[in-house]
Each structure stands twice: as structure tokens, then as C-alpha cells.
Amino acid sequence: MPELPEVETVRRGLQMTLPGRRIQRVELFRPDLRVPFSERMAERLEGRRFTDIVRRSKYLLMHMDGLDVILAHLGMTGTFLVRPLSNGAPQKHTHLRWVLDDGQEVIYHDPRRFGLIVLLPSTELSSHPLLTVLGPEPLEEGFSPDYLAEQLSRRKGPIKPALMDASLVVGVGNIYASEALFRAGIHPATPAHRCAKKAGELVTHIRAVLMEAIASGGSTLRDYATAEGSPGYFQHHFSVYGKAGNSCEKCDSTIEKITQAGRTSFFCPQCQMLKVKKFRGKKR
DNA sequence: CACACAACCTGTCAGC
DNA sequence: TGCTGACAGGTTGTGT
Numbered sequence: 001m002p003e004l005p006e007v008e009t010v011r012r013g014l015q016m017t018l019p020g021r022r023i024q025r026v027e028l029f030r031p032d033l034r035v036p037f038s039e040r041m042a043e044r045l046e047g048r049r050f051t052d053i054v055r056r057s058k059y060l061l062m063h064m065d066g067l068d069v070i071l072a073h074l075g076m077t078g079t080f081l082v083r084p085l086s087n088g089a090p091q092k093h094t095h096l097r098w099v100l101d102d103g104q105e106v107i108y109h110d111p112r113r114f115g116l117i118v119l120l121p122s123t124e125l126s127s128h129p130l131l132t133v134l135g136p137e138p139l140e141e142g143f144s145p146d147y148l149a150e151q152l153s154r155r156k157g158p159i160k161p162a163l164m165d166a167s168l169v170v171g172v173g174n175i176y177a178s179e180a181l182f183r184a185g186i187h188p189a190t191p192a193h194r195c196a197k198k199a200g201e202l203v204t205h206i207r208a209v210l211m212e213a214i215a216s217g218g219s220t221l222r223d224y225a226t227a228e229g230s231p232g233y234f235q236h237h238f239s240v241y242g243k244a245g246n247s248c249e250k251c252d253s254t255i256e257k258i259t260q261a262g263r264t265s266f267f268c269p270q271c272q273m274l275k276v277k278k279f280r281g282k283k284r
Numbered sequence: 285c286a287c288a289c290a291a292c293c294t295g296t297c298a299g300c
Numbered sequence: 301t302g303c304t305g306a307c308a309g310g311t312t313g314t315g316t
Contacts, residue, residue, distance in 0.1 A: 002309060034292055034311085058310075076309055077294080093294085112293045114310065130311095157287055165286095166311080173309060221309065222296085261288060264307085 002058060002074045004138065004171025005213035006224050006232065010080055011055045013227025017082050017104070018050040018062070025099040029090050034075070035116040037096065044068055044119055045098070057134050057170035061125070069122045071130070075114025077223040081107050111223070135169045138206050143169055149199035152192045159195045160188035161261040163206070172206060175219060175241045178266045180206040182240045187274035188265040189258065212237065240266040 002010070026042040038044070049065040060080075062070035072080075085105045090097065096108040096117065108117065120128060136142030151168050152159070162168060163177045172180070181188050183205040186195055195202065213219060218232030221242075225231055235242075239249055244257040244266055253270035 006309075073310080075292095075311080111295065112308090112310095114292070114294095116311095155286070161287080164310090175309065219309080224309070262290085263310095 002076075002078070002218070002224060003173035003176050003213075004055075004058060005176070005210055005216075005234065006218035007058045007060065007074065007171075008055055008214050009218040009232060010074070010227050011053050011060055014060070014062070014080060014082065014106075015053040017227070018053055018100075018106070020049065021104075022047065022049045022101040023098045024101050025097075027097040027099070028095070029097070030095045030113075033095065033110065033113040033115055033117070035118065037117055038119040041117075041119060045070075056131060057137070057166060058173075059131070063122065067121045067123070068119045069125055071116070071118050071120060071125075071128070072108075073116040073130075075110060075112060075116065077112045078108065078110035078115035079223060079225050080227050081109065081225070081229050082227050083107070083229065133167055135165075135167050138169050138171050138203075138210060143203060143207075145200035145203050148203055149196040152199060153196040155192035157192060158189045158260055159186060159192045160265050161263070162192040163202075164261075164263070169206075171210065174263050174265075175238070176206070176209050176213065178241045179209045179239060181265075182267060182272060183209060185271055187269075187272040188260060188267050189274055240268060242266065 023045045026045050028037060028041065031037040050062060051065050052063040054061040054063065058073060060072040082104055085099060085103055091109065093111040094107050094109045098106040100106065152162065155162050160177050160181060163172050164174065184198060184201050186198065213234040216232055216234035216237065217226060218224060219234040220231035221235060240255050243255045246255050248255055248268040248271060251268065251270045253268050255266055256269050257264050257266045
């Protein structure tokens with residue numbers, strides 16, 4: 001589900017309600033996610049207050065008034081929902097409930113269980129292995145044209161998987177990589193190093209599409225919802241993602257799809273022409 | 285080091 | 301209607 005715009009939208013929703021709230025009770029329904037919940041989550045969180053909800057890459061960092069930070073990732077299908085306390089049995093894929101001190105509850109729902117919620121001391125945040133491998137935030141200064149050009153110049157593989165590599169830049173997943181490349185007029189199979197001279201445009205388009213998506217509350221394909229339970233709307237603004245067989249909005253060619261590194265890439269063969277390196281025969 | 289690929293797990297949808 | 305296989309927003313580990 002969630003790329004940067006979706007996680008950021010969830011963060012904003014949680015930031016609206018959680019800071020100042022205290023967790024009264026923790027209920028674990030099914031702790032065996034791909035990465036299991038921290039042991040002793042109840043004893044470490046009950047009685048604690050949220051202070052601040054921060055995002056790094058696609059991770060949510062929920063700072064608590066004690067020493068602990070909740071590090072959460074939504075995987076493909078995870079959702080956090082804040083709502084009035086409900087009674088009765090949890091839904092099939094609801095794995096966690098935090099009962100708050102104001103009559104609300106936070107639930108974590110994740111059918112595929114690719115998500116992750118662990119606790120760690122805030123002092124270990126900067127050295128946590130999940131976070132130290134991450135590249136710059138796309139909406140911050142570190143993701144500069146010079147930086148991107150330098151990174152791309154060292155890569156021989158195709159540009160699209162490179163943009164999805166979190167060690168190069170975080171937050172750009174399958175949807176927004178395709179959309180940004182369409183805007184930049186770059187074929188997803190173009191060798192990354194040949195895109196170095198267009199790094200400035202790529203930075204611009206990646207930032208633009210991410211910011212527009214945030215402004216629309218993210219993209220809802222299936223599972224994604226905000227912390228208030230409402231869907232995003234940016235899926236209505238996709239130019240190429242999921243549109244194979246449709247007409248390109250710019251040129252009327254038919255959108256195509258290919259598989260790269262196990263993921264589907266969508267593109268317009270006309271607007272994103274793959275410039276094949278020409279074989280130069282001997283001049284005569 | 286860069287890259288491709290399988291694995292993690294469940295639900296959905298297309299096709300037969 | 302039911303079965304099967306392909307595929308889905310992400311990340312990590314393994315192998316080349």
C-alpha cells in the first residue's frame with residue numbers, strides 16, 4: 001500500500017490526535033508479523049504518553065514520553081486507524097489495539113502481515129539497522145541534482161529499479177517511480193547512468209509527484225486508508241500506473257507495461273522512448 | 285558493489 | 301459456481 005505520500009498522510013493523521021494521549025492498555029491479537037511485535041510491548045507502553053509522530057522513509061516513528069520509540073512500517077497492507085473505542089471481537093486481520101485515555105483506540109490492521117512494529121530506546125534510533133541503510137529523503141535538500149547525478153552515474157542497471165532503491169533515495173515505490181519517469185520522459189529501462197544528465201529534471205518531477213500525492217491524501221488502490229479511515233484520491237491522477245492498454249494523456253499512444261526486478265512498470269512508448277545506443281559501423 | 289530473484293502472507297481477480 | 305494461477309503499494313536475504 002504505502003509509499004511516502006501514504007505514510008506521510010497517515011503520520012499527519014496520527015499527529016493530529018496522538019500527542020498528549022496516553023496508552024492505557026495494549027492488546028495483542030496476533031504478534032507473528034513478518035517481523036514480530038516487540039516482546040513485552042504491553043508493559044513497556046501502558047501508561048506512556050505519545051509526544052511526537054515522525055516519518056523517516058516509509059517508517060513511522062512514534063516518540064513516547066519514556067525512553068521508547070515505536071518504530072512502525074505498514075508493509076504492503078498495513079493500516080493504523082484511530083477511532084472511538086469499540087467493543088467486541090477484533091476483525092480477522094486486526095493484530096493490535098492500543099486503548100487510549102480519551103475513549104479512543106488505535107488499531108493496527110494488516111492482512112499480509114508484512115508490516116512491523118517494534119520498540120526501541122530512542123538512544124538507539126540513529127544506529128538502528130533498519131534506518132542506517134537509508135538514503136536521503138526525496139523532499140529534503142540532500143536529494144539534490146548533483147547527488148542524484150553522482151549516484152546514477154555509478155549504476156549500469158535500469159533507472160526505474162534504481163529510483164526504488166532505498167539506499168539511493170527513500171520513499172519512492174512502484175507507483176511514483178513510474179509516474180515520475182513518465183513526467184520526465186524517461187523510459188524505465190534506460191540505463192541509470194545515461195539519466196545522470198537529467199538528474200535535475202528527475203529531482204523536480206519526483207518531488208512534484210510526491211507532493212501532489214500528499215496533497216491528495218495519497219493513493220488508495222485497495223487497502224490503504226488514512227488514520228481517520230478515509231481513502232486517498234491521487235489514484236485518479238495517475239498518468240501511467242495501472243493504465244496499460246489505455247491511451248496516453250499526452251500523445252494518444254497506448255500505455256505499455258513491462259516487468260523489472262519483479263515489479264510491473266508502466267510507461268508510454270512514445271513519450272518515454274528508449275533511445276537505443278546505435279551501433280556505429282565504420283564510416284566510409 | 286550492483287543487480288536479479290525468491291521469500292515473506294493473504295486476498296482478489298481473470299480465465300477455464 | 302469452483303479451482304488455479306498470476307499478481308498486488310515493500311523489504312530482506314541469497315546468489316551470481
